[in-house]
Amino acid sequence: MKVEAQLTDVATAEKLGLLPEEFEKICSILGRIPNFNELSIYAVMWSEHCSYKNSIVWLKTLPKEGARMLAMAGEENAGLVDIGDGIACAFKIESHNHPSAIEPYQGAATGVGGINRDIFTMGARPIAQLNSLRFGKLADEKTKWILRGVVKGIGDYGNAFGVPTVGGEVFFDDCFTVNPLVNAMSVGIVEGGKTVKAISYGAGNPVFIVGSHTGKDGIHGAAFASKDITEDSAKDLPSVQVGDPFQEKLLLEASLEAIQTDAIIGMQDMGAAGIICSTSEMSAKGEAGMVIWLDKVPTRQENMKPWEILLSESQERMLIVAEKGKEQAILDVFEKWDLNCVQIGEVTDGERLKFYMHDELVADVPAESLVLGGGAPVYHREYHEPAYLKEIAAYKNEAVPQPESLGDVMDHLATHPNLASKKWVYQQYDSTVGTVNMSTNLPSDAAIVDVRGTSKALALTVDCNSRYIYADPRKGTAIAVAEAARNIVCSGGEPVAITNCLNFGNPYNPEVYWQFVGAIQGMGDACTAFGTPVTGGNVSFYNQSSYEGPVFPSPVIGMVGVLDDKSQQTTLFFKRPGDLIYVLGEMTNDLGSSQYIYSYHGIRHSSCPEFSLEAELLLHETLKRIRGKQIAESMHDVSDGGLYITLIESGFFNKLGFSISTDNAIRTDAYLFGESQSRAVVSIDPHEQPILERILNATSIPFKLLGEVTDGAIEIDGVAYGDIQSVGHKYDSALENILNQ
Amino acid sequence: MKFGVVVFPGSNCDRDTLYAFGDLLGAETVALWHKDTDLKGVDFVVLPGGFSYGDYLRSGAIARFSPIMDAVINHANRGGYVLGICNGFQILTEAKLVPGVLLHNESRKFISKNIYIKAATTNSLLTNQLEPQQALKIPIAHGEGNYYIGTDGLKSLQDNDQILFHYCDENGNVTAEANPNGALLNIAGVTNKNRNVFGMMPHPERASDPVLGNTDGLKILESILQTVG
Numbered sequence: 029m030k031v032e033a034q035l036t037d038v039a040t041a042e043k044l045g046l047l048p049e050e051f052e053k054i055c056s057i058l059g060r061i062p063n064f065n066e067l068s069i070y071a072v073m074w075s076e077h078c079s080y081k082n083s084i085v086w087l088k089t090l091p092k093e094g095a096r097m098l099a100m101a102g103e104e105n106a107g108l109v110d111i112g113d114g115i116a117c118a119f120k121i122e123s124h125n126h127p128s129a130i131e132p133y134q135g136a137a138t139g140v141g142g143i144n145r146d147i148f149t150m151g152a153r154p155i156a157q158l159n160s161l162r163f164g165k166l167a168d169e170k171t172k173w174i175l176r177g178v179v180k181g182i183g184d185y186g187n188a189f190g191v192p193t194v195g196g197e198v199f200f201d202d203c204f205t206v207n208p209l210v211n212a213m214s215v216g217i218v219e220g221g222k223t224v225k226a227i228s229y230g231a232g233n234p235v236f237i238v239g240s241h242t243g244k245d246g247i248h249g250a251a252f253a254s255k256d257i258t259e260d261s262a263k264d265l266p267s268v269q270v271g272d273p274f275q276e277k278l279l280l281e282a283s284l285e286a287i288q289t290d291a292i293i294g295m296q297d298m299g300a301a302g303i304i305c306s307t308s309e310m311s312a313k314g315e316a317g318m319v320i321w322l323d324k325v326p327t328r329q330e331n332m333k334p335w336e337i338l339l340s341e342s343q344e345r346m347l348i349v350a351e352k353g354k355e356q357a358i359l360d361v362f363e364k365w366d367l368n369c370v371q372i373g374e375v376t377d378g379e380r381l382k383f384y385m386h387d388e389l390v391a392d393v394p395a396e397s398l399v400l401g402g403g404a405p406v407y408h409r410e411y412h413e414p415a416y417l418k419e420i421a422a423y424k425n426e427a428v429p430q431p432e433s434l435g436d437v438m439d440h441l442a443t444h445p446n447l448a449s450k451k452w453v454y455q456q457y458d459s460t461v462g463t464v465n466m467s468t469n470l471p472s473d474a475a476i477v478d479v480r481g482t483s484k485a486l487a488l489t490v491d492c493n494s495r496y497i498y499a500d501p502r503k504g505t506a507i508a509v510a511e512a513a514r515n516i517v518c519s520g521g522e523p524v525a526i527t528n529c530l531n532f533g534n535p536y537n538p539e540v541y542w543q544f545v546g547a548i549q550g551m552g553d554a555c556t557a558f559g560t561p562v563t564g565g566n567v568s569f570y571n572q573s574s575y576e577g578p579v580f581p582s583p584v585i586g587m588v589g590v591l592d593d594k595s596q597q598t599t600l601f602f603k604r605p606g607d608l609i610y611v612l613g614e615m616t617n618d619l620g621s622s623q624y625i626y627s628y629h630g631i632r633h634s635s636c637p638e639f640s641l642e643a644e645l646l647l648h649e650t651l652k653r654i655r656g657k658q659i660a661e662s663m664h665d666v667s668d669g670g671l672y673i674t675l676i677e678s679g680f681f682n683k684l685g686f687s688i689s690t691d692n693a694i695r696t697d698a699y700l701f702g703e704s705q706s707r708a709v710v711s712i713d714p715h716e717q718p719i720l721e722r723i724l725n726a727t728s729i730p731f732k733l734l735g736e737v738t739d740g741a742i743e744i745d746g747v748a749y750g751d752i753q754s755v756g757h758k759y760d761s762a763l764e765n766i767l768n769q
Numbered sequence: 770m771k772f773g774v775v776v777f778p779g780s781n782c783d784r785d786t787l788y789a790f791g792d793l794l795g796a797e798t799v800a801l802w803h804k805d806t807d808l809k810g811v812d813f814v815v816l817p818g819g820f821s822y823g824d825y826l827r828s829g830a831i832a833r834f835s836p837i838m839d840a841v842i843n844h845a846n847r848g849g850y851v852l853g854i855c856n857g858f859q860i861l862t863e864a865k866l867v868p869g870v871l872l873h874n875e876s877r878k879f880i881s882k883n884i885y886i887k888a889a890t891t892n893s894l895l896t897n898q899l900e901p902q903q904a905l906k907i908p909i910a911h912g913e914g915n916y917y918i919g920t921d922g923l924k925s926l927q928d929n930d931q932i933l934f935h936y937c938d939e940n941g942n943v944t945a946e947a948n949p950n951g952a953l954l955n956i957a958g959v960t961n962k963n964r965n966v967f968g969m970m971p972h973p974e975r976a977s978d979p980v981l982g983n984t985d986g987l988k989i990l991e992s993i994l995q996t997v998g
Binding site: 180189272278281456462469594 | 784818879880906912975
């Protein structure tokens with residue numbers, strides 16, 4: 029049968045986001061000029077979002093090997109690691125930046141939906157969610173609108189779906205005003221060997237679409253995610269999908285139940301690029317072909333065009349390839365949950381995907397030619413050092429003026445939206461559903477999540493200080509990995525593996541690409557050092573606006589750690605007045621890239637904090653030894669905002685203060701507010717002092733006894749700075765006050 | 770005593786509730802599917818939290834018409850025990866098994882946090898083992914938990930001692946600041962006149978597992994078992 033002949037040209041290809049040479053390549057793959065359906069297929073499958081064409085060369089350099097790895101990065105819908113006791117953990121982080129910029133509520137909601145589907149399509153039940161959010165100038169009404177919409181979108185979707193949100197980060201900087209970053213992470217649990225692959229094989233096996241109807245929403249969403257945001261972007265509104273968490277909940281339960289039937293060959297969710305993406309990726313992996321009857325797809329609208337059905341990014345759908353003869357078991361499960369389960373095609377020999385509409389062949393393409401690792405283009409992009417690095421190189425720590433009043437700086441930092449409590453945000457997320465969140469009543473640096481039925485718990489965290497990465501992508505990204513690992517070690521866990529969400533500007537800008545390359549190198553360095561392989565993730569380029577320039581480079585690290593014995597959790601908060609407070613790691617004059625000099629002194633360009641992997645590893649090793657003796661009352665890492673913020677955060681939970689002294693050899697503002705790396709605060713009962721100091725003296729780690737925990741008063745070098753409850757009140761209400769202005 | 774936990778398609782606390790009654794308290798439990806009409810011989814029905822049918826209309830408005838709810842309503846009318854938690858409470862008010870309604874939170878936002886409640890009466894299955902002055906720390910997680918009832922209804926509620934819990938601070942003071950959602954008189958839970966149907970917004974099952982560092986909710990669930998278990 030002849031393919032529908034309505035031929036295209038290079039101008040149409042360019043309108044769909046393809047390059048002229050890509051159009052040539054498509055013509056040579058097909059041996060003819062593609063029709064519009066086929067061209068649309070290549071346009072989405074070869075978009076950055078689906079093909080990673082501008083990033084894969086560098087992504088391949090990341091460390092992916094590890095004893096606990098059960099799936100190679102990029103092979104499955106999410107990373108999969110062995111956590112022992114026959115249990116595997118599936119996890120992944122993904123961006124939904126562009127949709128959230130245009131329609132914050134649906135953009136963020138569908139981001140949550142998509143990442144959870146990536147987890148349960150593998151057969152794992154999601155048990156925890158995290159998110160990492162970046163917004164612009166908070167004084168702008170538009171930013172407030174985006175923030176409110178994103179938080180409500182994440183909340184409404186995640187709350188109804190019924191998986192607790194256990195952790196995250198929120199960061200504000202003017203560079204994110206047009207283009208916010210919305211990254212969502214999901215973590216699931218599955219019995220080893222019971223996972224499902226995203227694969228298709230076996231000629232004659234039926235192909236089902238399950239879940240929601242297919243509509244015209246989200247068409248070309250993947251292509252939309254692969255270009256800069258401009259003033260015309262609001263016209264792309266149909267590119268934003270609409271989410272229905274109730275359907276997602278049904279799809280979760282039905283999918284997990286269907287997997288129990290043993291009738292499933294493979295399953296993949298439909299996210300970016302919809303039916304064409306799942307049919308091509310599953311077929312390419314199984315080296316099989318497929319015939320699909322598009323008119324069988326349940327649609328929301330009448331008269332949808334073939335390319336609309338192929339590319340629709342309607343949410344809450346899955347593609348299932350079943351074993352012929354066993355399909356009734358699957359139909360029964362979806363019937364029980366009142367969901368569509370409609371056969372739309374079957375597996376064929378060969379490697380071609382043939383799409384029919386009312387018996388007319390409307391597209392005929394080789395699956396392999398569409399996918400990453402197959403025929404999708406791979407580009408080496410140019411890069412060079414950005415001009416702004418000169419300004420960073422010109423920064424001199426000594427030139428930073430001394431603050432007139434330490435108390436002013438303390439107030440400024442404790443109420444700065446980047447450091448103040450994110451209560452206004454996270455109280456809109458259900459954090460206790462599922463009854464596994466161990467951090468609700470016992471907070472730690474990482475979120476601790478019970479793995480029920482075992483002695484284990486997971487330690488989960490997302491980290492990225494975009495300011496550091498802007499100043500030095502390689503070092504800054506290594507710090508992001510280090511901070512994630514440090515959070516897990518401070519919580520009693522062992523770092524296991526990471527997922528990443530790489531948010532950058534336009535890759536065709538050599539300065540942006542230089543940031544990207546540096547970030548990948550830094551991530552590789554750190555992941556190798558900590559033994560935490562990269563399990564996959566997501567690349568989001570084009571995060572910039574036509575008039576603002578690129579956002580801060582933001583490679584967000586989502587790390588999973590394990591506590592083999594959940595009773596060995598270490599919490600971050602002070603326990604009793606009189607306990608001794610130690611800081612481990614080197615105290616320095618380094619003020620580079622701190623929140624303090626950035627917002628208090630207005631120094632926009634400064635160096636990334638000094639950092640060495642050796643010092644970081646020594647800290648982790650030492651913290652583990654202290655944990656081994658079970659003498660730590662609390663452990664809390666020193667990060668954004670410096671020592672002062674770490675101490676007040678340790679005090680809030682039990683309303684305890686601290687009395688400490690600084691060191692004459694180091695400037696007091698650097699001592700209290702500097703963000704030099706590889707440090708942690710540990711508190712102990714005074715009786716344990718000899719044991720602690722014996723451990724510390726046996727290593728080369730610098731440490732200092734800072735002082736002691738008080739019943740509420742805050743005292744530094746003999747000067748009183750109020751009490752923890754009044755600081756806590758300001759810290760808790762700062763963000764809400766700004767939003768209510 | 771046998772406990773049945775109803776599973777609506779959008780329930781998301783059904784497994785937590787089964788775990789609390791079954792695994793933590795050792796009671797006999799069974800899941801009841803929303804399309805069924807058979808209560809499988811249970812003595813005590815629990816309507817768990819969640820978003821029963823998506824709750825796009827009004828929380829609990831559709832669930833009230835599900836097949837299992839006919840059986841639950843008959844069970845309640847025969848004097849059988851029914852407890853609704855969060856969305857379960859919303860369904861009970863829609864089904865008129867307990868008086869009052871649950872409006873949107875005063876802040877118009879979903880609220881998820883630990884709050885404190887204390888028993889307003891010890892004359893109920895849920896509260897008879899509780900110290901009336903003791904503040905219990907229990908999580909809430911809802912968008913529509915703002916309890917409201919008209920003047921006559923409130924008088925009847927008070928005259929018949931039907932208020933089960935008030936929101937309070939950690940020292941047991943019932944104050945406006947301790948009210949998370951704007952509920953009338955800080956009401957967090959009520960019972961019907963016959964004292965066999967109970968509704969509450971806070972989630973006792975989320976404060977029951979010792980692993981989570983808070984077992985205040987277990988005291989409420991234990992109260993049930995010690996009386997009728």
